[in-house]
Each structure stands twice: as structure tokens, then as C-alpha cells.
């Protein structure tokens with residue numbers, strides 16, 4: 037597969053340039069070139085990334101291939117954002133980036149330089165649940181709860197976008213979030229209630 | 238006072254774990270943080286049958302962060318893979334199912350053949366993509382239609398007969414039709430995942446997506462030759478399963494093997510694509526029904542044959558034809574069931590296993606018969622209502638099926654149903670109404686529960702079950718509140734850990750009755766203990782007998798003189814005990830099953846529109862009526878019914894695993910191509926419960942909901958499609974191309 041070859045040649049290039057790198061950085065680790073080839077290559081593959089997650093500023097160093105979803109889950113340990121497919125087909129990974137809902141599995145972390153990310157962990161105001169979270173509990177908009185963070189993040193934007201004017205419209209604009217437990221009618225009820233409540237979200 | 242009023246209304250119906258689930262705090266299998274943890278990723282076969290000649294690992298080995306690559310040639314010995322090797326006479330436990338990395342054989346496309354372990358997820362995924370295999374390929378067979386025709390290829394698990402064979406052939410009004418369903422996958426939203434961590438050589442902790450922590454514990458103890466008590470399985474939250482978590486699939490031992498080899502905790506997540514080829518599915522099935530009735534509608538004969546697929550390495554069968562044996566009264570019934578092994582992975586129980594498939598055929602055939610007889614389909618079912626179980630001749634513990642017809646019929650507006658198919662339109666769309674019944678076994682299984690009553694006034698209940706979504710914790714808290722006559726906010730339920738008392742595997746709609754009964758027995762024992770403690774420690778009760786005392790709403794009093802009373806918290810204080818605890822069993826309903834037949838029943842009603850030109854189906858309303866015994870938690874029970882109906886929509890209209898028989902490979906193993914229902918596919922839904930307790934099965938009164946929520950939905954939709962269009966679709970899913 038061509039992409040893999042490309043990837044490999046980049047890695048090989050990095051390894052071949054070890055000696056040069058050692059001179060440039062003058063790190064004692066790098067002088068033991070042979071067995072450390074991989075570690076050095078790995079070091080070069082990190083990129084700096086600054087972003088804000090739930091109001092907290094992060095200065096990170098990440099591989100360019102890391103998705104925003106995996107950054108959140110595996111590196112920042114924010115497990116509230118779920119992985120259901122890793123292919124942009126289920127919506128379980130929905131987060132807000134600068135206030136817009138996106139599938140975080142389809143966004144490389146490094147594409148989010150300087151952006152503000154909100155995940156399910158950042159939605160409530162301390163102990164006070166967000167109205168959408170309240171409504172999901174009240175209308176039992178879930179069973180297993182696995183799709184729920186994605187549904188709620190999506191639902192908040194669905195209302196904000198002005199796509200929650202009636203049940204039919206909500207169904208359409210919430211169809212990017214699969215719920216295998218089939219809580220759909222309850223999810224629609226929850227969103228209708230929040231929309232009617234008219235709170236600012 | 239009505240005891241149920243004790244539960245604060247604000248609390249009564251909300252899920253006890255609701256806040257965890259809406260805030261992202263609920264922790265699922267892959268989300269546990271362990272120090273020093275590394276990642277394992279499967280490499281899967283790209284042929285359906287043959288053997289591995291050579292694994293090409295060089296590129297993967299030199300990829301960054303790779304700790305190990307495990308495959309058949311270097312996999313550490315797993316005792317349960319070959320239990321008879323050391324001593325052929327000694328009885329060992331053999332791992333059932335695919336013995337992953339045991340040898341170089343390939344039994345199906347997408348079978349795990351190697352596993353890369355690396356220090357980050359990205360590195361493991363990348364390195365896994367560099368592993369290649371060279372195969373000795375053999376001719377594979379995954380073509381159901383073709384293989385089924387060859388009698389020699391079929392295994393024969395069962396026959397049944399009462400009265401005359403094939404009596405339908407001589408019936409006054411009769412039909413004979415064939416029905417097929419494709420393989421359907423569970424695909425819960427949470428990916429199957431296992432985290433395994435060894436502590437020394439003989440202690441293992443596993444975080445797993447399992448419907449039965451105790452079952453997983455047992456399987457792993459046997460597989461790795463460990464003491465059960467040295468295997469701890471933790472299942473805090475389960476993100477759906479629908480049957481896929483009823484047993485351990487290859488990734489579970491694989492994670493344990495990996496952790497052993499690299500001596501670090503290992504996390505193995507099954508990808509969505511691998512979920513299609515490694516964790517089971519509802520098997521592709523063909524059925525033939527012959528059915529007849531007199532002009533009065535009385536059934537005179539049913540013949541039901543079925544063939545469903547299984548793998549080459551394991552037989553999986555389910556009760557597909559059983560529904561025809563007992564759902565309706567009919568003197569002459571014969572059934573047969575065959576298994577067809579193909580080069581595929583093993584199927585398994587999926588929501589409503591057996592009846593979900595069987596009822597599609599039987600309930601479709603009854604609908605067809607109703608048109609031939611010119612009798613309303615509901616009426617036809619009422620005419621053939623079985624008062625006694627047709628096989629055992631026993632009465633049912635409870636059976637409120639007729640009530641379901643009445644409740645559902647009214648709610649859907651059955652009187653608006655066109656009697657002539659394809660004769661009514663609304664807004665240019667053809668209108669159809671359909672109904673069909675569902676059934677599943679009920680009972681009371683074995684479960685233990687512990688109750689810890691504390692001096693601070695709280696009651697903690699525990700059982701090693703897991704909750705894949707139906708609301709088990711909520712139901713247990715509700716029942717604990719009722720049985721102990723305490724406010725629900727004083728009660729908590731702890732689950733999902735094998736260190737807790739023996740819980741059942743969550744499956745077959747049996748959790749509530751099994752653990753609920755154990756909790757009932759626990760509460761009775763706690764009350765008795767409190768009485769004895771009052772007598773021993775509180776002077777006012779000295780010398781009295783426990784029988785002279787009564788327990789009401791947390792207060793022990795003298796029955797003849799209620800002015801002598803004391804709260805349970807004060808009894809504990811007087812006895813100087815911070816808490817008391819008891820562990821009790823549910824006890825199986827074995828004796829009851831000798832005297833009664835036990836089932837839950839449902840009837841589903843559908844109204845839909847079909848576009849006359851494009852064949853696009855738009856569901857307008859679904860009403861599900863259920864006789865599920867007493868409803869413990871109206872809120873979660875309703876959600877289960879709705880969820881089951883949504884599953885039924887998928888089964889009826891969209892879900893179908895496609896296989897390219899040239900390669901034996903699935904062509905739609907992802908959510909973009911395998912279509913599960915989305916929000917826009919779900920119409921407004923109503924649920925009506927008969928809500929009558931079945932106290933023969935258990936003191937909880939509950940019969941079970943999970944399966945009957947889905948069983949019968951697909952035929953109800955198919956029957957409505959016929960009513961709208963006059964087209965009878967007997968092979969699921971009913972996609973528009975089949976209607977134009």
C-alpha cells in the first residue's frame with residue numbers, strides 16, 4: 037500500500053539522518069545511534085500542539101497521526117468521549133470544536149492547534165448538570181450509556197444550530213449518532229424539552 | 238400505606254446510574270487506567286480457509302514501540318487449548334471456540350492470526366498493518382444457498398412431531414412458503430475490549446465487556462489452569478451487548494496471553510470491522526413452513542423446517558422451530574432443524590435467539606393464512622390461543638396474551654387497517670397495518686446476593702452480575718426499596734465484580750427474576766436478624782419470640798403492642814454493630830417448572846407508509862404490547878421495549894451481512910455499509926404493559942422483557958408491508974428493490 041511505503045521511507049530517512057541529528061542536538065542519548073534508531077525517529081515524529089480542552093490549556097507533543105479522539109482518551113485520559121467505529125460512521129466520538137460538533141475520530145489532533153475543545157466532561161457547570169444532561173436523564177434517553185456522551189454533545193449543537201424545531205427535524209439532524217440500544221424516541225423527547233425550555237445552551 | 242409510595246417520585250423512575258452515563262463518568266472495559274499498560278492489536282486472516290505457510294514480521298518488528306508479535310509459532314502454551322496433552326486420562330477443560338494462535342489453521346476470513354503489542358495505540362495499529370501472512374489456500378465455501386441444497390453437508394440436531402406428519406398438505410386452507418434471514422450482527426456501540434493484568438504467575442485481573450463476570454472468570458480459570466479465586470473479572474459498565482457478551486471470544490484469552498508474554502498489563506480493543514468476524518452474530522437461516530386451517534380458522538397442521546449456519550470448528554444452534562411447537566394450539570405439528578457448517582466464524586445468541594428467527598416465519602405464515610381465510614389476523618390468533626402448553630399440557634404460570642391483543646389493537650387504531658392490501662393511500666403513500674406475536678422463555682435462575690444493612694441507615698446490595706443497559710441496577714434498587722420498605726435513596730446496588738456474590742450471566746431476560754428473588758430472600762433474612770438482635774440487645778424486647786415481632790418500614794415493633802418499637806438503625810446501635818450482612822440464593826424454579834409452563838409474551842403492531850413508485854418504507858408508528866409480568870421500573874422497562882423494537886426495525890428493513898463467496902469475506906463490515914437503524918428510522922413508539930405479577934415464577938412478579946421486545950417486530954413490519962402493497966417479502970431485509 038502506497039501510504040505505508042511513504043510512512044516507512046519517512047521513518048527510514050529519519051533514521052539515516054541520525055548522525056546529523058546527534059550533532060545538531062548533541063544529546064548523549066543520541067550518540068548510541070544503532071539500537072536507538074527507533075527512539076530517535078520517534079522523537080522526530082512528535083509535533084508541538086497547543087489546544088484548550090474544557091477550559092484547560094494544554095501544551096503537548098504528539099505524533100501527527102494521533103486523532104483528536106485518541107488524544108483525548110489515551111493521552112489526556114478523558115474517557116467520556118467514546119470510540120464506536122473510528123471511521124466517522126457512528127457519532128460516539130462527537131465533541132465541540134470552537135462550538136461546532138465534529139466526529140473527533142476524523143480529526144487529527146494536530147489539526148486542532150489553538151482550538152477550544154469541549155467534551156462531555158466539560159459540559160456540566162460543576163455539579164450542576166447541563167440542561168441537556170438533565171433532559172436525557174428525565175426522558176431516559178439511553179440504556180447502556182455508551183453512545184450518550186456523543187448524543188448529548190450532538191444534541192446541544194442540534195439545538196444551537198436551529199435544527200430542533202420539530203421531532204421530524206431532530207430525527208434527521210441527530211441521525212449521525214447511532215444508538216444500538218435504540219433510545220431514539222427518548223432522545224428526541226429530551227431534545228424537544230430542552231428546545232422548548234429555551235435556556236441558553 | 239402503599240409501599241410503592243415510599244419511593245420518592247423524583248427518584249423512582251430515573252436510572253440510578255444516569256448521572257454517571259450523562260457526564261462521561263461511567264467507565265467501560267477499555268477505559269480502566271493501569272500503570273505501565275501497553276496495547277495489543279489483532280492481525281486478521283485475509284483468506285477463509287487454509288493454513289499459514291509463513292508470517293512476514295520483519296517490517297513490523299522494526300517498527301517503533303513494538304514489544305512483541307505473537308502468533309501460533311511463538312504463542313505460550315495455554316493449558317485449556319490442549320488439556321489432555323499431559324495426562325490423557327485426567328479430565329481437563331477444553332477452551333470452547335476458536336483457540337486463537339493455537340495452530341496455523343485458518344477457519345474463516347477475518348480470523349485473528351497474530352497480535353502486535355506496542356507501547357502506544359498508534360504504534361500497535363501501524364505495526365499490525367505491516368504484518369503479512371503467506372497462506373496455503375484451500376477452496377472455501379460460504380455460499381449458504383448452494384451448500385444447503387446438499388443434504389450431506391447438514392448436521393441434524395433435532396426433530397419433533399405430534400399428531401400426523403405434514404398434516405397441512407391435506408388441510409382445507411393451506412400454504413407452504415420459504416423464509417430466509419441473513420446473518421445479522423449485534424454490533425453494540427461499545428467495541429469489545431479486554432484489559433488483562435497478571436500479578437505473578439498465578440493471579441490474573443481482567444477488565445472485560447462481559448454479560449457474565451462469573452462466566453468469564455470460570456472460562457479464564459479453566460483456560461489458563463488457574464484457581465477461580467485467583468481470577469478477578471471486573472465489568473463496571475457494559476456499552477450494550479445483546480448477546481455478544483455471553484461468552485468469551487478470542488480477544489479475551491489473547492489479551493491474557495499478551496499480558497503474560499510482555500509482563501505488563503495489556504489492552505486489546507476489537508475494531509469495528511473485527512466485531513463482524515470475531516464476536517458472533519445471529520446466524521443466516523432458511524425456513525420452510527407448511528400451515529393449514531379449517532374454514533373456521535382452527536389450525537390443523539404446522540410443519541416447520543429450518544437450516545442455520547455455523548462454523549467449521551463449533552456447532553451453534555438455537556431454537557428456531559420451537560415456536561411452532563407451542564405458540565398456538567394445533568393438533569398436528571412436525572419440525573426439523575439442521576445446521577450447516579460453512580467457512581465462517583461461529584454465530585451466537587442474539588437478542589431473542591431462536592424465536593426472533595422462528596417467529597419471522599411463523600407469524601408471517603399466519604398472516605398469509607389470515608388473508609386466505611379472510612379472517613382478521615388478530616382474530617385468527619385468538620381462535621388458536623393455547624390455554625395449555627401444547628407439548629407439556631401444563632397450564633402457564635401466567636399468560637395474558639389475549640390482553641396484549643386488545644391493548645395494542647386499540648392503541649394502533651387497528652380499525653383503520655385496509656382489509657384489501659394496497660387499497661388505501663395517505664399523502665400519496667400506500668398505507669399498511671400489520672401485527673405479529675413474540676414469545677420467550679421465562680423462569681428463575683440461580684443467583685446470590687449480599688445485603689449489607691448499615692447503622693447509618695443505608696442498605697447495600699451486591700451481586701456479580703453486569704448491566705449491559707436494561708437498567709439492572711435501577712431495578713434492583715427499586716426492588717430492594719420495596720422488599721426492605723425503605724426509601725430508594727437509601728439503597729445502592731453494587732455489581733460487575735467477581736469478588737461479589739455469585740451473580741448470573743445477563744441473558745435470556747432472566748436477570749430481574751433471579752437476582753430480584755435473591756434480594757427478596759436477603760431482605761427477609763435481614764428482617765429476621767433485626768428481630769433477633771432486638772430481642773438480644775434491647776431491654777423492651779427481652780424474652781419475646783421473633784414471631785411476636787413485626788417489621789414495617791424500617792421499624793421493629795411488638796405485633797400486639799406497637800407502642801413498643803425501635804428503628805433498625807437503633808437496633809444496630811444497641812447491638813454495637815456498624816452493620817449486618819447476609820448472603821442468600823434465589824434457588825432455581827425447578828419445582829415450579831414441573832407444574833407450569835413459563836413464558837413472556839408480546840404482540841407488536843405497526844403502521845407504515847410505502848412509496849408506490851420507489852418502494853421506500855416509512856414507519857409511522859409502532860405499538861408494542863407485552864405480558865412481561867410485573868413491571869419493576871416502568872421507565873427502564875419501556876426503554877427496553879422501545880430499544881427492542883428499534884432492533885426489530887433493523888432486522889426487518891436494513892440489516893444484512895453481505896459476503897463475497899469468492900473470498901468468503903464480508904463486504905460490509907462497517908457502520909457505513911451495514912445499516913443499523915438511526916434516529917430518522919425510528920417512528921413514534923408506544924409501549925403498553927399488561928403489568929400483572931407472575932408470583933409463581935418468582936416473588937418479584939417479573940417475567941422478563943429483553944427478548945420479547947424484539948421477537949415479533951420484524952414479521953409485524955413484513956405483514957404491514959404486505960397490507961400496504963400486496964407484496965409478501967419472505968427474505969429479510971425488506972429493502973426497496975424488493976418492492977418495485
Ligand code: FES
Nearest residue numbers: 122124126127141
Ligand atoms: S468513533 Fe467517531 S464516528 Fe464513530
Ligand code: FES
Nearest residue numbers: 179181215216217
Ligand atoms: S444507549 Fe446504548 S448505544 Fe445508545
